[in-house]
Amino acid sequence: MTAGQIVGYVRVSSVDQNLARQLDGIKLDRVFEDKASGKDVKRPALVALQAFVREGDTVMVHSIDRLARNLVDLRAIVSGLNDKGVAVTFVKENLTFSADTSSPMNTLMLSMMGAFAEFERSMILERQREGIAAAKAAGKPAGRPERLKPADVEAIKARCAAGDSKVALAAEYNVSRGTLYAALK
Template structure:
């Protein structure tokens, strides 16, 4: 008896297209996360890893869709293959079963390291671009989350002792944003 085939799709933003990743692959079920690859909190990946059983196959478009660093990639593949689940990367044309050869283990490491390197280069280029844009006076950063009236109310209520988490929920911002507004300016 053969198991089922599951797809795992990850996109970083809601407006990114998920269709191209496993288009044409016969799948019994697809698990899709809208999260950064560096994010450990991916509910659909966790659901997939809990759901997959001995004999199943998990298809992923490419290694960087599963993880953005080598340690996470190895851990996820290991966790699945220990359950006797095959992990197949379509773009790289590689499959892992847990009974892998030294060469396939090496390829997982090399390809995973390349994905991590690519991510580091992307961050570096982004930082360089922001620095150049700031020098040219073009980059202004992200806009304020709250208008002046909201900010004044927030500061007043926080000073009165209201819980930061409750304020964050009410104003629709993170707790970190709350702290940025109430932190005295040097």
């Protein structure tokens, strides 16, 4: 196997989260960044990374939960990369998986760590559901508060009909264009 590139993969779940702390200080030849949920394996940067890497490359990932949120997806991604001759290193867990170091112990470690990541995600979702149920039982509204009040929506509709720019209105009301368009439906 030839020495290849060191390729980084970083992921956060939403666009307002920061990717900077992941793989900070690690020299990488290329970095693939996703701002998407880990529940989907068809993330644009992950798909691009899988197509980009070649035999001898190493993929560096901050932690197991950044690559996949469930054990089935984790094993499939790591196995797929290993089958191409690509090693996968999880920095936080200090674990490396590659075809030539594959052993029953490595398989067990990947499965255990992946199961812990999946369990942690399940616990987060359970606490979230409990919090929503408690808020509803207390008569509090669940979810994010509306960015635009009904009176704002009516004013925006009137101003749009009068020819005002939707982009300018979105900026004035401090909402995204998507939020503005959704309110106008």
